[in-house]
Amino acid sequence: MIRINCPVCGSRDENEFTYGGDANVVRPAMDEAETGPWLDYVFMRDNPRGPHREYWHHVMGCRQWLMLERDTLTHEIGDCILARGVA
Amino acid sequence: MSHYSAFSVFRNALTGNRHWQRAWRDPHPKPSYDVVIVGAGGHGLATAYYLAKEHGIHNVAVIEKGWLGGGNTGRNTTIVRSNYMMPGNTMFYERSMKLWENLSQDLNFNVMISQRGQYNLCHSPAQMDAARRRGNVMRANGIDADLFDRVEVRQRLPYLDYSPSARFPIHGAIFQSRAGTARHDAVAWGYARAADRQGVDIIQQCEVTGYIWDDGNIVGVETTRGPIRAGKVGLAVAGHTGHLADMAGLRLPIETHVLQAYVTEPLKPLVDTVISFGAAHFYVSQSDKGGLVLGGDLDGYNSYAQRGGLPMVEHTLASAKALMPSVSRLKLLRHWAGVMDMSMDGSPFITKTPIDGLYLNGGWCYGGFKATPASGWCFAWTIAKEQPHQDNAEFTLSRFERGYQIDEKGAGPQPNAH
Numbered sequence: 001m002i003r004i005n006c007p008v009c010g011s012r013d014e015n016e017f018t019y020g021g022d023a024n025v026v027r028p029a030m031d032e033a034e035t036g037p038w039l040d041y042v043f044m045r046d047n048p049r050g051p052h053r054e055y056w057h058h059v060m061g062c063r064q065w066l067m068l069e070r071d072t073l074t075h076e077i078g079d080c081i082l083a084r085g086v087a
Numbered sequence: 088m089s090h091y092s093a094f095s096v097f098r099n100a101l102t103g104n105r106h107w108q109r110a111w112r113d114p115h116p117k118p119s120y121d122v123v124i125v126g127a128g129g130h131g132l133a134t135a136y137y138l139a140k141e142h143g144i145h146n147v148a149v150i151e152k153g154w155l156g157g158g159n160t161g162r163n164t165t166i167v168r169s170n171y172m173m174p175g176n177t178m179f180y181e182r183s184m185k186l187w188e189n190l191s192q193d194l195n196f197n198v199m200i201s202q203r204g205q206y207n208l209c210h211s212p213a214q215m216d217a218a219r220r221r222g223n224v225m226r227a228n229g230i231d232a233d234l235f236d237r238v239e240v241r242q243r244l245p246y247l248d249y250s251p252s253a254r255f256p257i258h259g260a261i262f263q264s265r266a267g268t269a270r271h272d273a274v275a276w277g278y279a280r281a282a283d284r285q286g287v288d289i290i291q292q293c294e295v296t297g298y299i300w301d302d303g304n305i306v307g308v309e310t311t312r313g314p315i316r317a318g319k320v321g322l323a324v325a326g327h328t329g330h331l332a333d334m335a336g337l338r339l340p341i342e343t344h345v346l347q348a349y350v351t352e353p354l355k356p357l358v359d360t361v362i363s364f365g366a367a368h369f370y371v372s373q374s375d376k377g378g379l380v381l382g383g384d385l386d387g388y389n390s391y392a393q394r395g396g397l398p399m400v401e402h403t404l405a406s407a408k409a410l411m412p413s414v415s416r417l418k419l420l421r422h423w424a425g426v427m428d429m430s431m432d433g434s435p436f437i438t439k440t441p442i443d444g445l446y447l448n449g450g451w452c453y454g455g456f457k458a459t460p461a462s463g464w465c466f467a468w469t470i471a472k473e474q475p476h477q478d479n480a481e482f483t484l485s486r487f488e489r490g491y492q493i494d495e496k497g498a499g500p501q502p503n504a505h
Contacts, residue, residue, distance in 0.1 A: 015398040019387045019388040022389070043340040043500055044339070047330075049327075049329075
């Protein structure tokens with residue numbers, strides 16, 4: 001069981017959360033006309049073996065979107081902050 | 088290496104079983120090979136075998152950082168089937184099914200293929216319609232499929248929950264009679280032995296640490312047992328595809344996720360087929376030792392850890408109990424996890440890469456075991472002939488930029504939803 005330290009609710013079990021994917025992916029500007037940036041945004045991922053910045057939604061708690069760093073090899077969780085501050 | 092036969096069993100029995108030879112050699116890496124395959128799982132070993140057998144390329148090494156068959160080949164639920172309906176997938180998986188049917192004879196090794204049939208249950212009229220469509224596509228391609236209504240499913244699988252209180256009522260099922268199971272370890276061992284007999288070097292405990300480059304082309308691999316030059320390098324490393332591609336500077340439409348599976352304590356024969364629940368992600372078969380083999384969904388987050396969490400254990404077992412209430416008091420005996428290279432459309436890659444000398448076999452999601460023979464066969468073809476066979480022609484990296492995703496599940500670019 002992964003425990004996530006929600007900045008609003010404190011330390012909670014992972015099954016209160018929904019995974020939101022890679023937080024390094026940034027949506028291109030809506031007037032971006034090249035296909036390359038959209039290909040990168042929709043399909044391509046760094047998929048690191050180690051620290052991974054990612055979104056989680058505390059859907060069964062405060063319903064805030066969070067951004068945290070988690071190690072994909074050990075599941076160890078680092079800093080966890082509200083996503084709306086950065087994204 | 089001796090040929091296995093009834094006679095060899097008899098002769099060795101008479102001599103106290105002291106003269107069996109090892110099934111494959113344990114060679115030191117040579118300085119160079121025509122082809123180096125990274126990853127001695129089912130797919131990599133099959134590739135080496137078909138390179139030698141079908142294309143006459145015998146100067147091949149398969150290198151493996153651990154022991155052969157120790158990754159996802161040893162971590163799956165052993166199901167084989169070919170019930171795919173998207174163009175690009177359908178005939179590829181049917182090629183695999185046909186290779187499975189003759190694999191024990193071909194390899195001179197019993198892979199224990201058991202064509203016990205597979206049911207995909209339907210729990211709504213809409214699911215029955217979708218199953219009918221899938222079955223018609225399969226039949227139009229010469230693949231066997233049958234659609235059963237609730238009455239027939241109940242006769243065939245009487246131990247499922249047909250009561251009025253069943254959480255998801257069973258409306259019927261689509262059935263493939265040629266589907267079934269195979270012995271996963273035997274597949275790795277059979278391909279390893281058969282490839283070794285063709286002159287392929289299988290080098291274990293040999294981790295790739297980088298590539299040898301020449302003018303922007305890959306001409307070999309750096310390993311923990313020294314540099315190995317190669318005319319061509321093929322990757323068949325499943326969950327670690329992203330990591331090895333990253334070393335080559337390639338960014339892929341892949342995320343690595345963890346998938347768990349479970350075996351219960353042994354029972355007398357109960358489930359003589361393979362059953363997939365249609366209401367949640369859950370499937371069950373019974374091993375020859377009697378344990379029920381249970382599989383479920385991904386844990387849902389990126390992970391390279393070959394272990395999963397308890398929420399998915401609970402989810403899978405709740406699904407099991409919703410479908411087969413009689414399992415509720417069974418104890419789990421074993422439980423494990425593997426890491427899956429989940430592609431963005433749920434379909435694999437067997438293709439040349441933008442880098443000369445590097446070939447990719449990956450993106451198998453959690454459907455790689457059934458694909459093992461055709462994956463090796465098509466990857467060998469692609470490496471030997473520098474172009475895909477028609478059965479893997481759609482498994483390119485460029486399909487995403489061209490807008491030709493093969494989204495069998497219709498889940499969109501969500502790797503944790505495939």
